[in-house]
């Protein structure tokens with residue numbers, strides 16, 4: 001597996017317990033497509049545990065963005081998480097070549113529904129940024145399930161993008177609605193919510209990304225509503 005060296009250039013909290021890291025890859029040949037992920041390794045860990053120091057992480061920005069790659073990690077208790085959070089600007093880590101099969105349909109006339117749970121929003125952000133910056137004209141519906149507004153990384157950015165792009169619709173779904181503002185759905189992502197926001201379920205292409213339980217539940221809802229399995233791509237984060 002090819003490894004590339006990446007230098008941290010910025011680190012910022014994008015939601016409660018969600019940290020974004022921006023890296024520059026020290027090899028201009030590094031090319032990825034929106035929606036891909038890579039394995040990130042911290043070569044000189046401060047903390048250590050048996051789970052090791054490498055994790056797959058989705059790339060959260062579009063390839064066209066600005067020559068850097070962004071990841072967003074949930075702050076956890078593992079040694080990997082502690083080591084990632086302890087990284088300082090200018091420190092270097094290792095990144096694998098880009099991987100993953102999440103790819104938008106070539107035909108821009110096919111509307112897509114991107115359903116994310118928690119940090120599953122990261123590849124979705126990459127897709128949407130790429131389509132918006134390229135003025136693709138593709139119709140996109142983003143359904144973003146989260147515990148609450150505080151933990152919903154990029155919710156504000158999606159709302160701004162939605163205001164500026166008539167092709168993008170953004171539907172946050174909060175389990176706990178305290179402090180939630182504007183238009184949102186309450187609870188978990190259900191059959192009713194999907195049917196309310198998607199008129200002809202079988203005319204769309206779907207992405208479902210996030211924790212396994214959420215991915216399985218939403219896939220089952222879609223297939224039992226007549227969506228063909230070949231029109232659904234999934235990525236499980238846990």
Ligand SMILES: Cc1cc2nc3c(=O)[nH]c(=O)nc-3n(C[C@H](O)[C@H](O)[C@H](O)COP(=O)(O)OP(=O)(O)OC[C@H]3O[C@@H](n4cnc5c(N)ncnc54)[C@H](O)[C@@H]3O)c2cc1C
Pocket residue numbers: 037051055056057058059071072073074075076077078079080081118119120122123210211235236237238
């Ligand atoms: C293709 C792919 C892309 C991924 N992209 C991202 C990403 O962009 N951002 C990100 O934070 N994680 C992502 N993950 C998950 C990531 O690889 C780690 O598993 C996760 O960050 C937990 O690592 P940890 O060291 O904090 O906890 P660990 O000690 O390794 O795991 C603790 C447990 O917490 C749960 N968990 C913790 N974080 C998450 C999460 N984000 N999603 C679902 N379950 C979680 C899991 O059940 C896990 O078993 C991705 C996983 C895959 C397979």
